[in-house]
Amino acid sequence: MARLVMKFGGTSVATVERIKNAARHVKREFDAGHEVAVVVSAMSGKTNELVAWAKEAAPNYDPAEYDVVVASGEQVTSGLMALALQEMGMPARSWQGWQIPIYGSDAHSAARIESVDGAGIVAGFDRNREIAVCSGFQGINPRSHRIVTLGRGGSDTSAVALAAGLKADRCDIYTDVDGVYTTDPRVVPKARRMDKVSFEEMLEMASLGSKVLQVRSVEIAMVQRVPTYVRSSFDDPDNPNPGTLICDEDDIVEQQIVTGIAFSRDEAQITLRRVADKPGVAAAIFGPLADANINVDMIIQVVSDDQATTDITFTVPTGDFERAKALLESKHETIAYQSLQGATEVVKISAIGVGMRSHAGVAARAFRALAEKGINIRAITTSEIKFSVLIDAAYTELAVRTLHSLYGLDAA
Ligand code: ADP
Ligand code: ASP
Ligand code: MG
Numbered sequence: 052m053a054r055l056v057m058k059f060g061g062t063s064v065a066t067v068e069r070i071k072n073a074a075r076h077v078k079r080e081f082d083a084g085h086e087v088a089v090v091v092s093a094m095s096g097k098t099n100e101l102v103a104w105a106k107e108a109a110p111n112y113d114p115a116e117y118d119v120v121v122a123s124g125e126q127v128t129s130g131l132m133a134l135a136l137q138e139m140g141m142p143a144r145s146w147q148g149w150q151i152p153i154y155g156s157d158a159h160s161a162a163r164i165e166s167v168d169g170a171g172i173v174a175g176f177d178r179n180r181e182i183a184v185c186s187g188f189q190g191i192n193p194r195s196h197r198i199v200t201l202g203r204g205g206s207d208t209s210a211v212a213l214a215a216g217l218k219a220d221r222c223d224i225y226t227d228v229d230g231v232y233t234t235d236p237r238v239v240p241k242a243r244r245m246d247k248v249s250f251e252e253m254l255e256m257a258s259l260g261s262k263v264l265q266v267r268s269v270e271i272a273m274v275q276r277v278p279t280y281v282r283s284s285f286d287d288p289d290n291p292n293p294g295t296l297i298c299d300e301d302d303i304v305e306q307q308i309v310t311g312i313a314f315s316r317d318e319a320q321i322t323l324r325r326v327a328d329k330p331g332v333a334a335a336i337f338g339p340l341a342d343a344n345i346n347v348d349m350i351i352q353v354v355s356d357d358q359a360t361t362d363i364t365f366t367v368p369t370g371d372f373e374r375a376k377a378l379l380e381s382k383h384e385t386i387a388y389q390s391l392q393g394a395t396e397v398v399k400i401s402a403i404g405v406g407m408r409s410h411a412g413v414a415a416r417a418f419r420a421l422a423e424k425g426i427n428i429r430a431i432t433t434s435e436i437k438f439s440v441l442i443d444a445a446y447t448e449l450a451v452r453t454l455h456s457l458y459g460l461d462a463a
Contacts, residue, residue, distance in 0.1 A: 115198075318349075340367070
């Protein structure tokens with residue numbers, strides 16, 4: 052007998068029919084004698100609709116009430132899933148974040164899970180093998196007692212954190228693809244499914260834009276050693292495939308230099324032209340952005356011809372672009388730049404692989420390949436196991452496919 056957490060994402064619970072199908076996967080595990088906790092997302096599209104309603108009601112919304120609104124999508128699916136399981140003859144009970152409870156920080160709409168108390172769920176397992184159907188994405192702040200949500204895609208994190216809290220043997224993330232691919236299979240039909248991917252690489256892929264898992268869920272899986280699989284809810288419930296295991300680097304026999312290509316459209320570029328090239332200028336620019344909680348990602352500084360001024364280019368998340376621009380415009384005098392240019396039609400393409408630690412020239416090959424396709428690189432960053440380039444968004448697919456082929460990732 053094992054203890055399992057089974058998470059179903061938005062597409063997998065998009066209709067009552069799909070919920071019934073997901074319930075068949077649960078029945079398979081239940082019939083095998085396992086203890087099961089299920090985590091559900093909202094029906095696909097629901098959270099977007101709720102976000103839009105909150106913004107329509109109040110453009111500068113109170114984040115605490117925004118969380119009340121957007122958390123409601125998961126309440127519906129947890130109740131429907133419990134009903135579907137009961138209809139199929141299984142004992143099942145829904146649990147909202149506050150009932151479990153899953154405690155989250157007070158950062159509304161981006162809360163971090165502080166702790167999970169699985170005692171009530173385990174009592175149900177012990178009583179009558181009751182299946183706990185938990186709403187993903189939501190928790191409660193232990194001090195304000197208000198509902199908090201975990202950021203978009205947060206049900207993955209609910210599932211892995213619950214698996215850790217329940218000391219589950221496994222966390223299965225059921226989604227609309229049958230595992231983690233070398234890149235988004237919707238963009239590159241030749242993407243290959245991986246049987247295993249290391250925690251480190253998955254973490255980079257997720258943070259660099261592969262939305263298949265929320266970043267925080269991978270962090271928790273890595274730190275708390277939760278065996279986590281990504282697999283398909285569209286498989287035959289009686290004959291499913293195991294999917295992709297996220298595991299230690301050492302457990303992977305065949306290592307590639309580059310294992311995956313990720314891309315993120317959530318980038319906007321800002322260039323400050325002719326900033327005085329003197330000590331303190333970077334602090335004058337990036338200090339206020341940090342104080343405003345705006346995350347700066349790529350940074351490049353170019354010394355201009357006159358040696359007295361410099362151009363500074365950096366990227367911020369698209370959602371913070373207007374705010375960053377307004378902030379820097381308000382500091383025009385202090386920073387003393389000549390002009391500010393911005394671009395939102397840009398994309399960050401990244402290549403990830405632990406093999407980069409021991410191989411030189413991996414990024415250089417990409418620069419050459421992109422140049423041959425006439426793709427101009429606006430900014431570059433590198434770190435131990437990845438590099439990223441910022442390019443015009445119009446070239447997204449071409450660039451991703453080019454790098455995917457270059458590193459030998461295309462399926463035969
Ligand atoms: P869910 O609603 O189940 O949480 P998501 O839409 O959040 O599903 O995540 C699954 C999607 O992630 C897939 O449909 C796929 O388009 C996308 N994706 C992006 N990168 C990858 C990748 N490297 N491997 C698999 N899927 C990926
Ligand atoms: N429903 C939430 C969202 O769309 C959480 C999730 O699906 O993981 O972001
Ligand atoms: Mg998701």
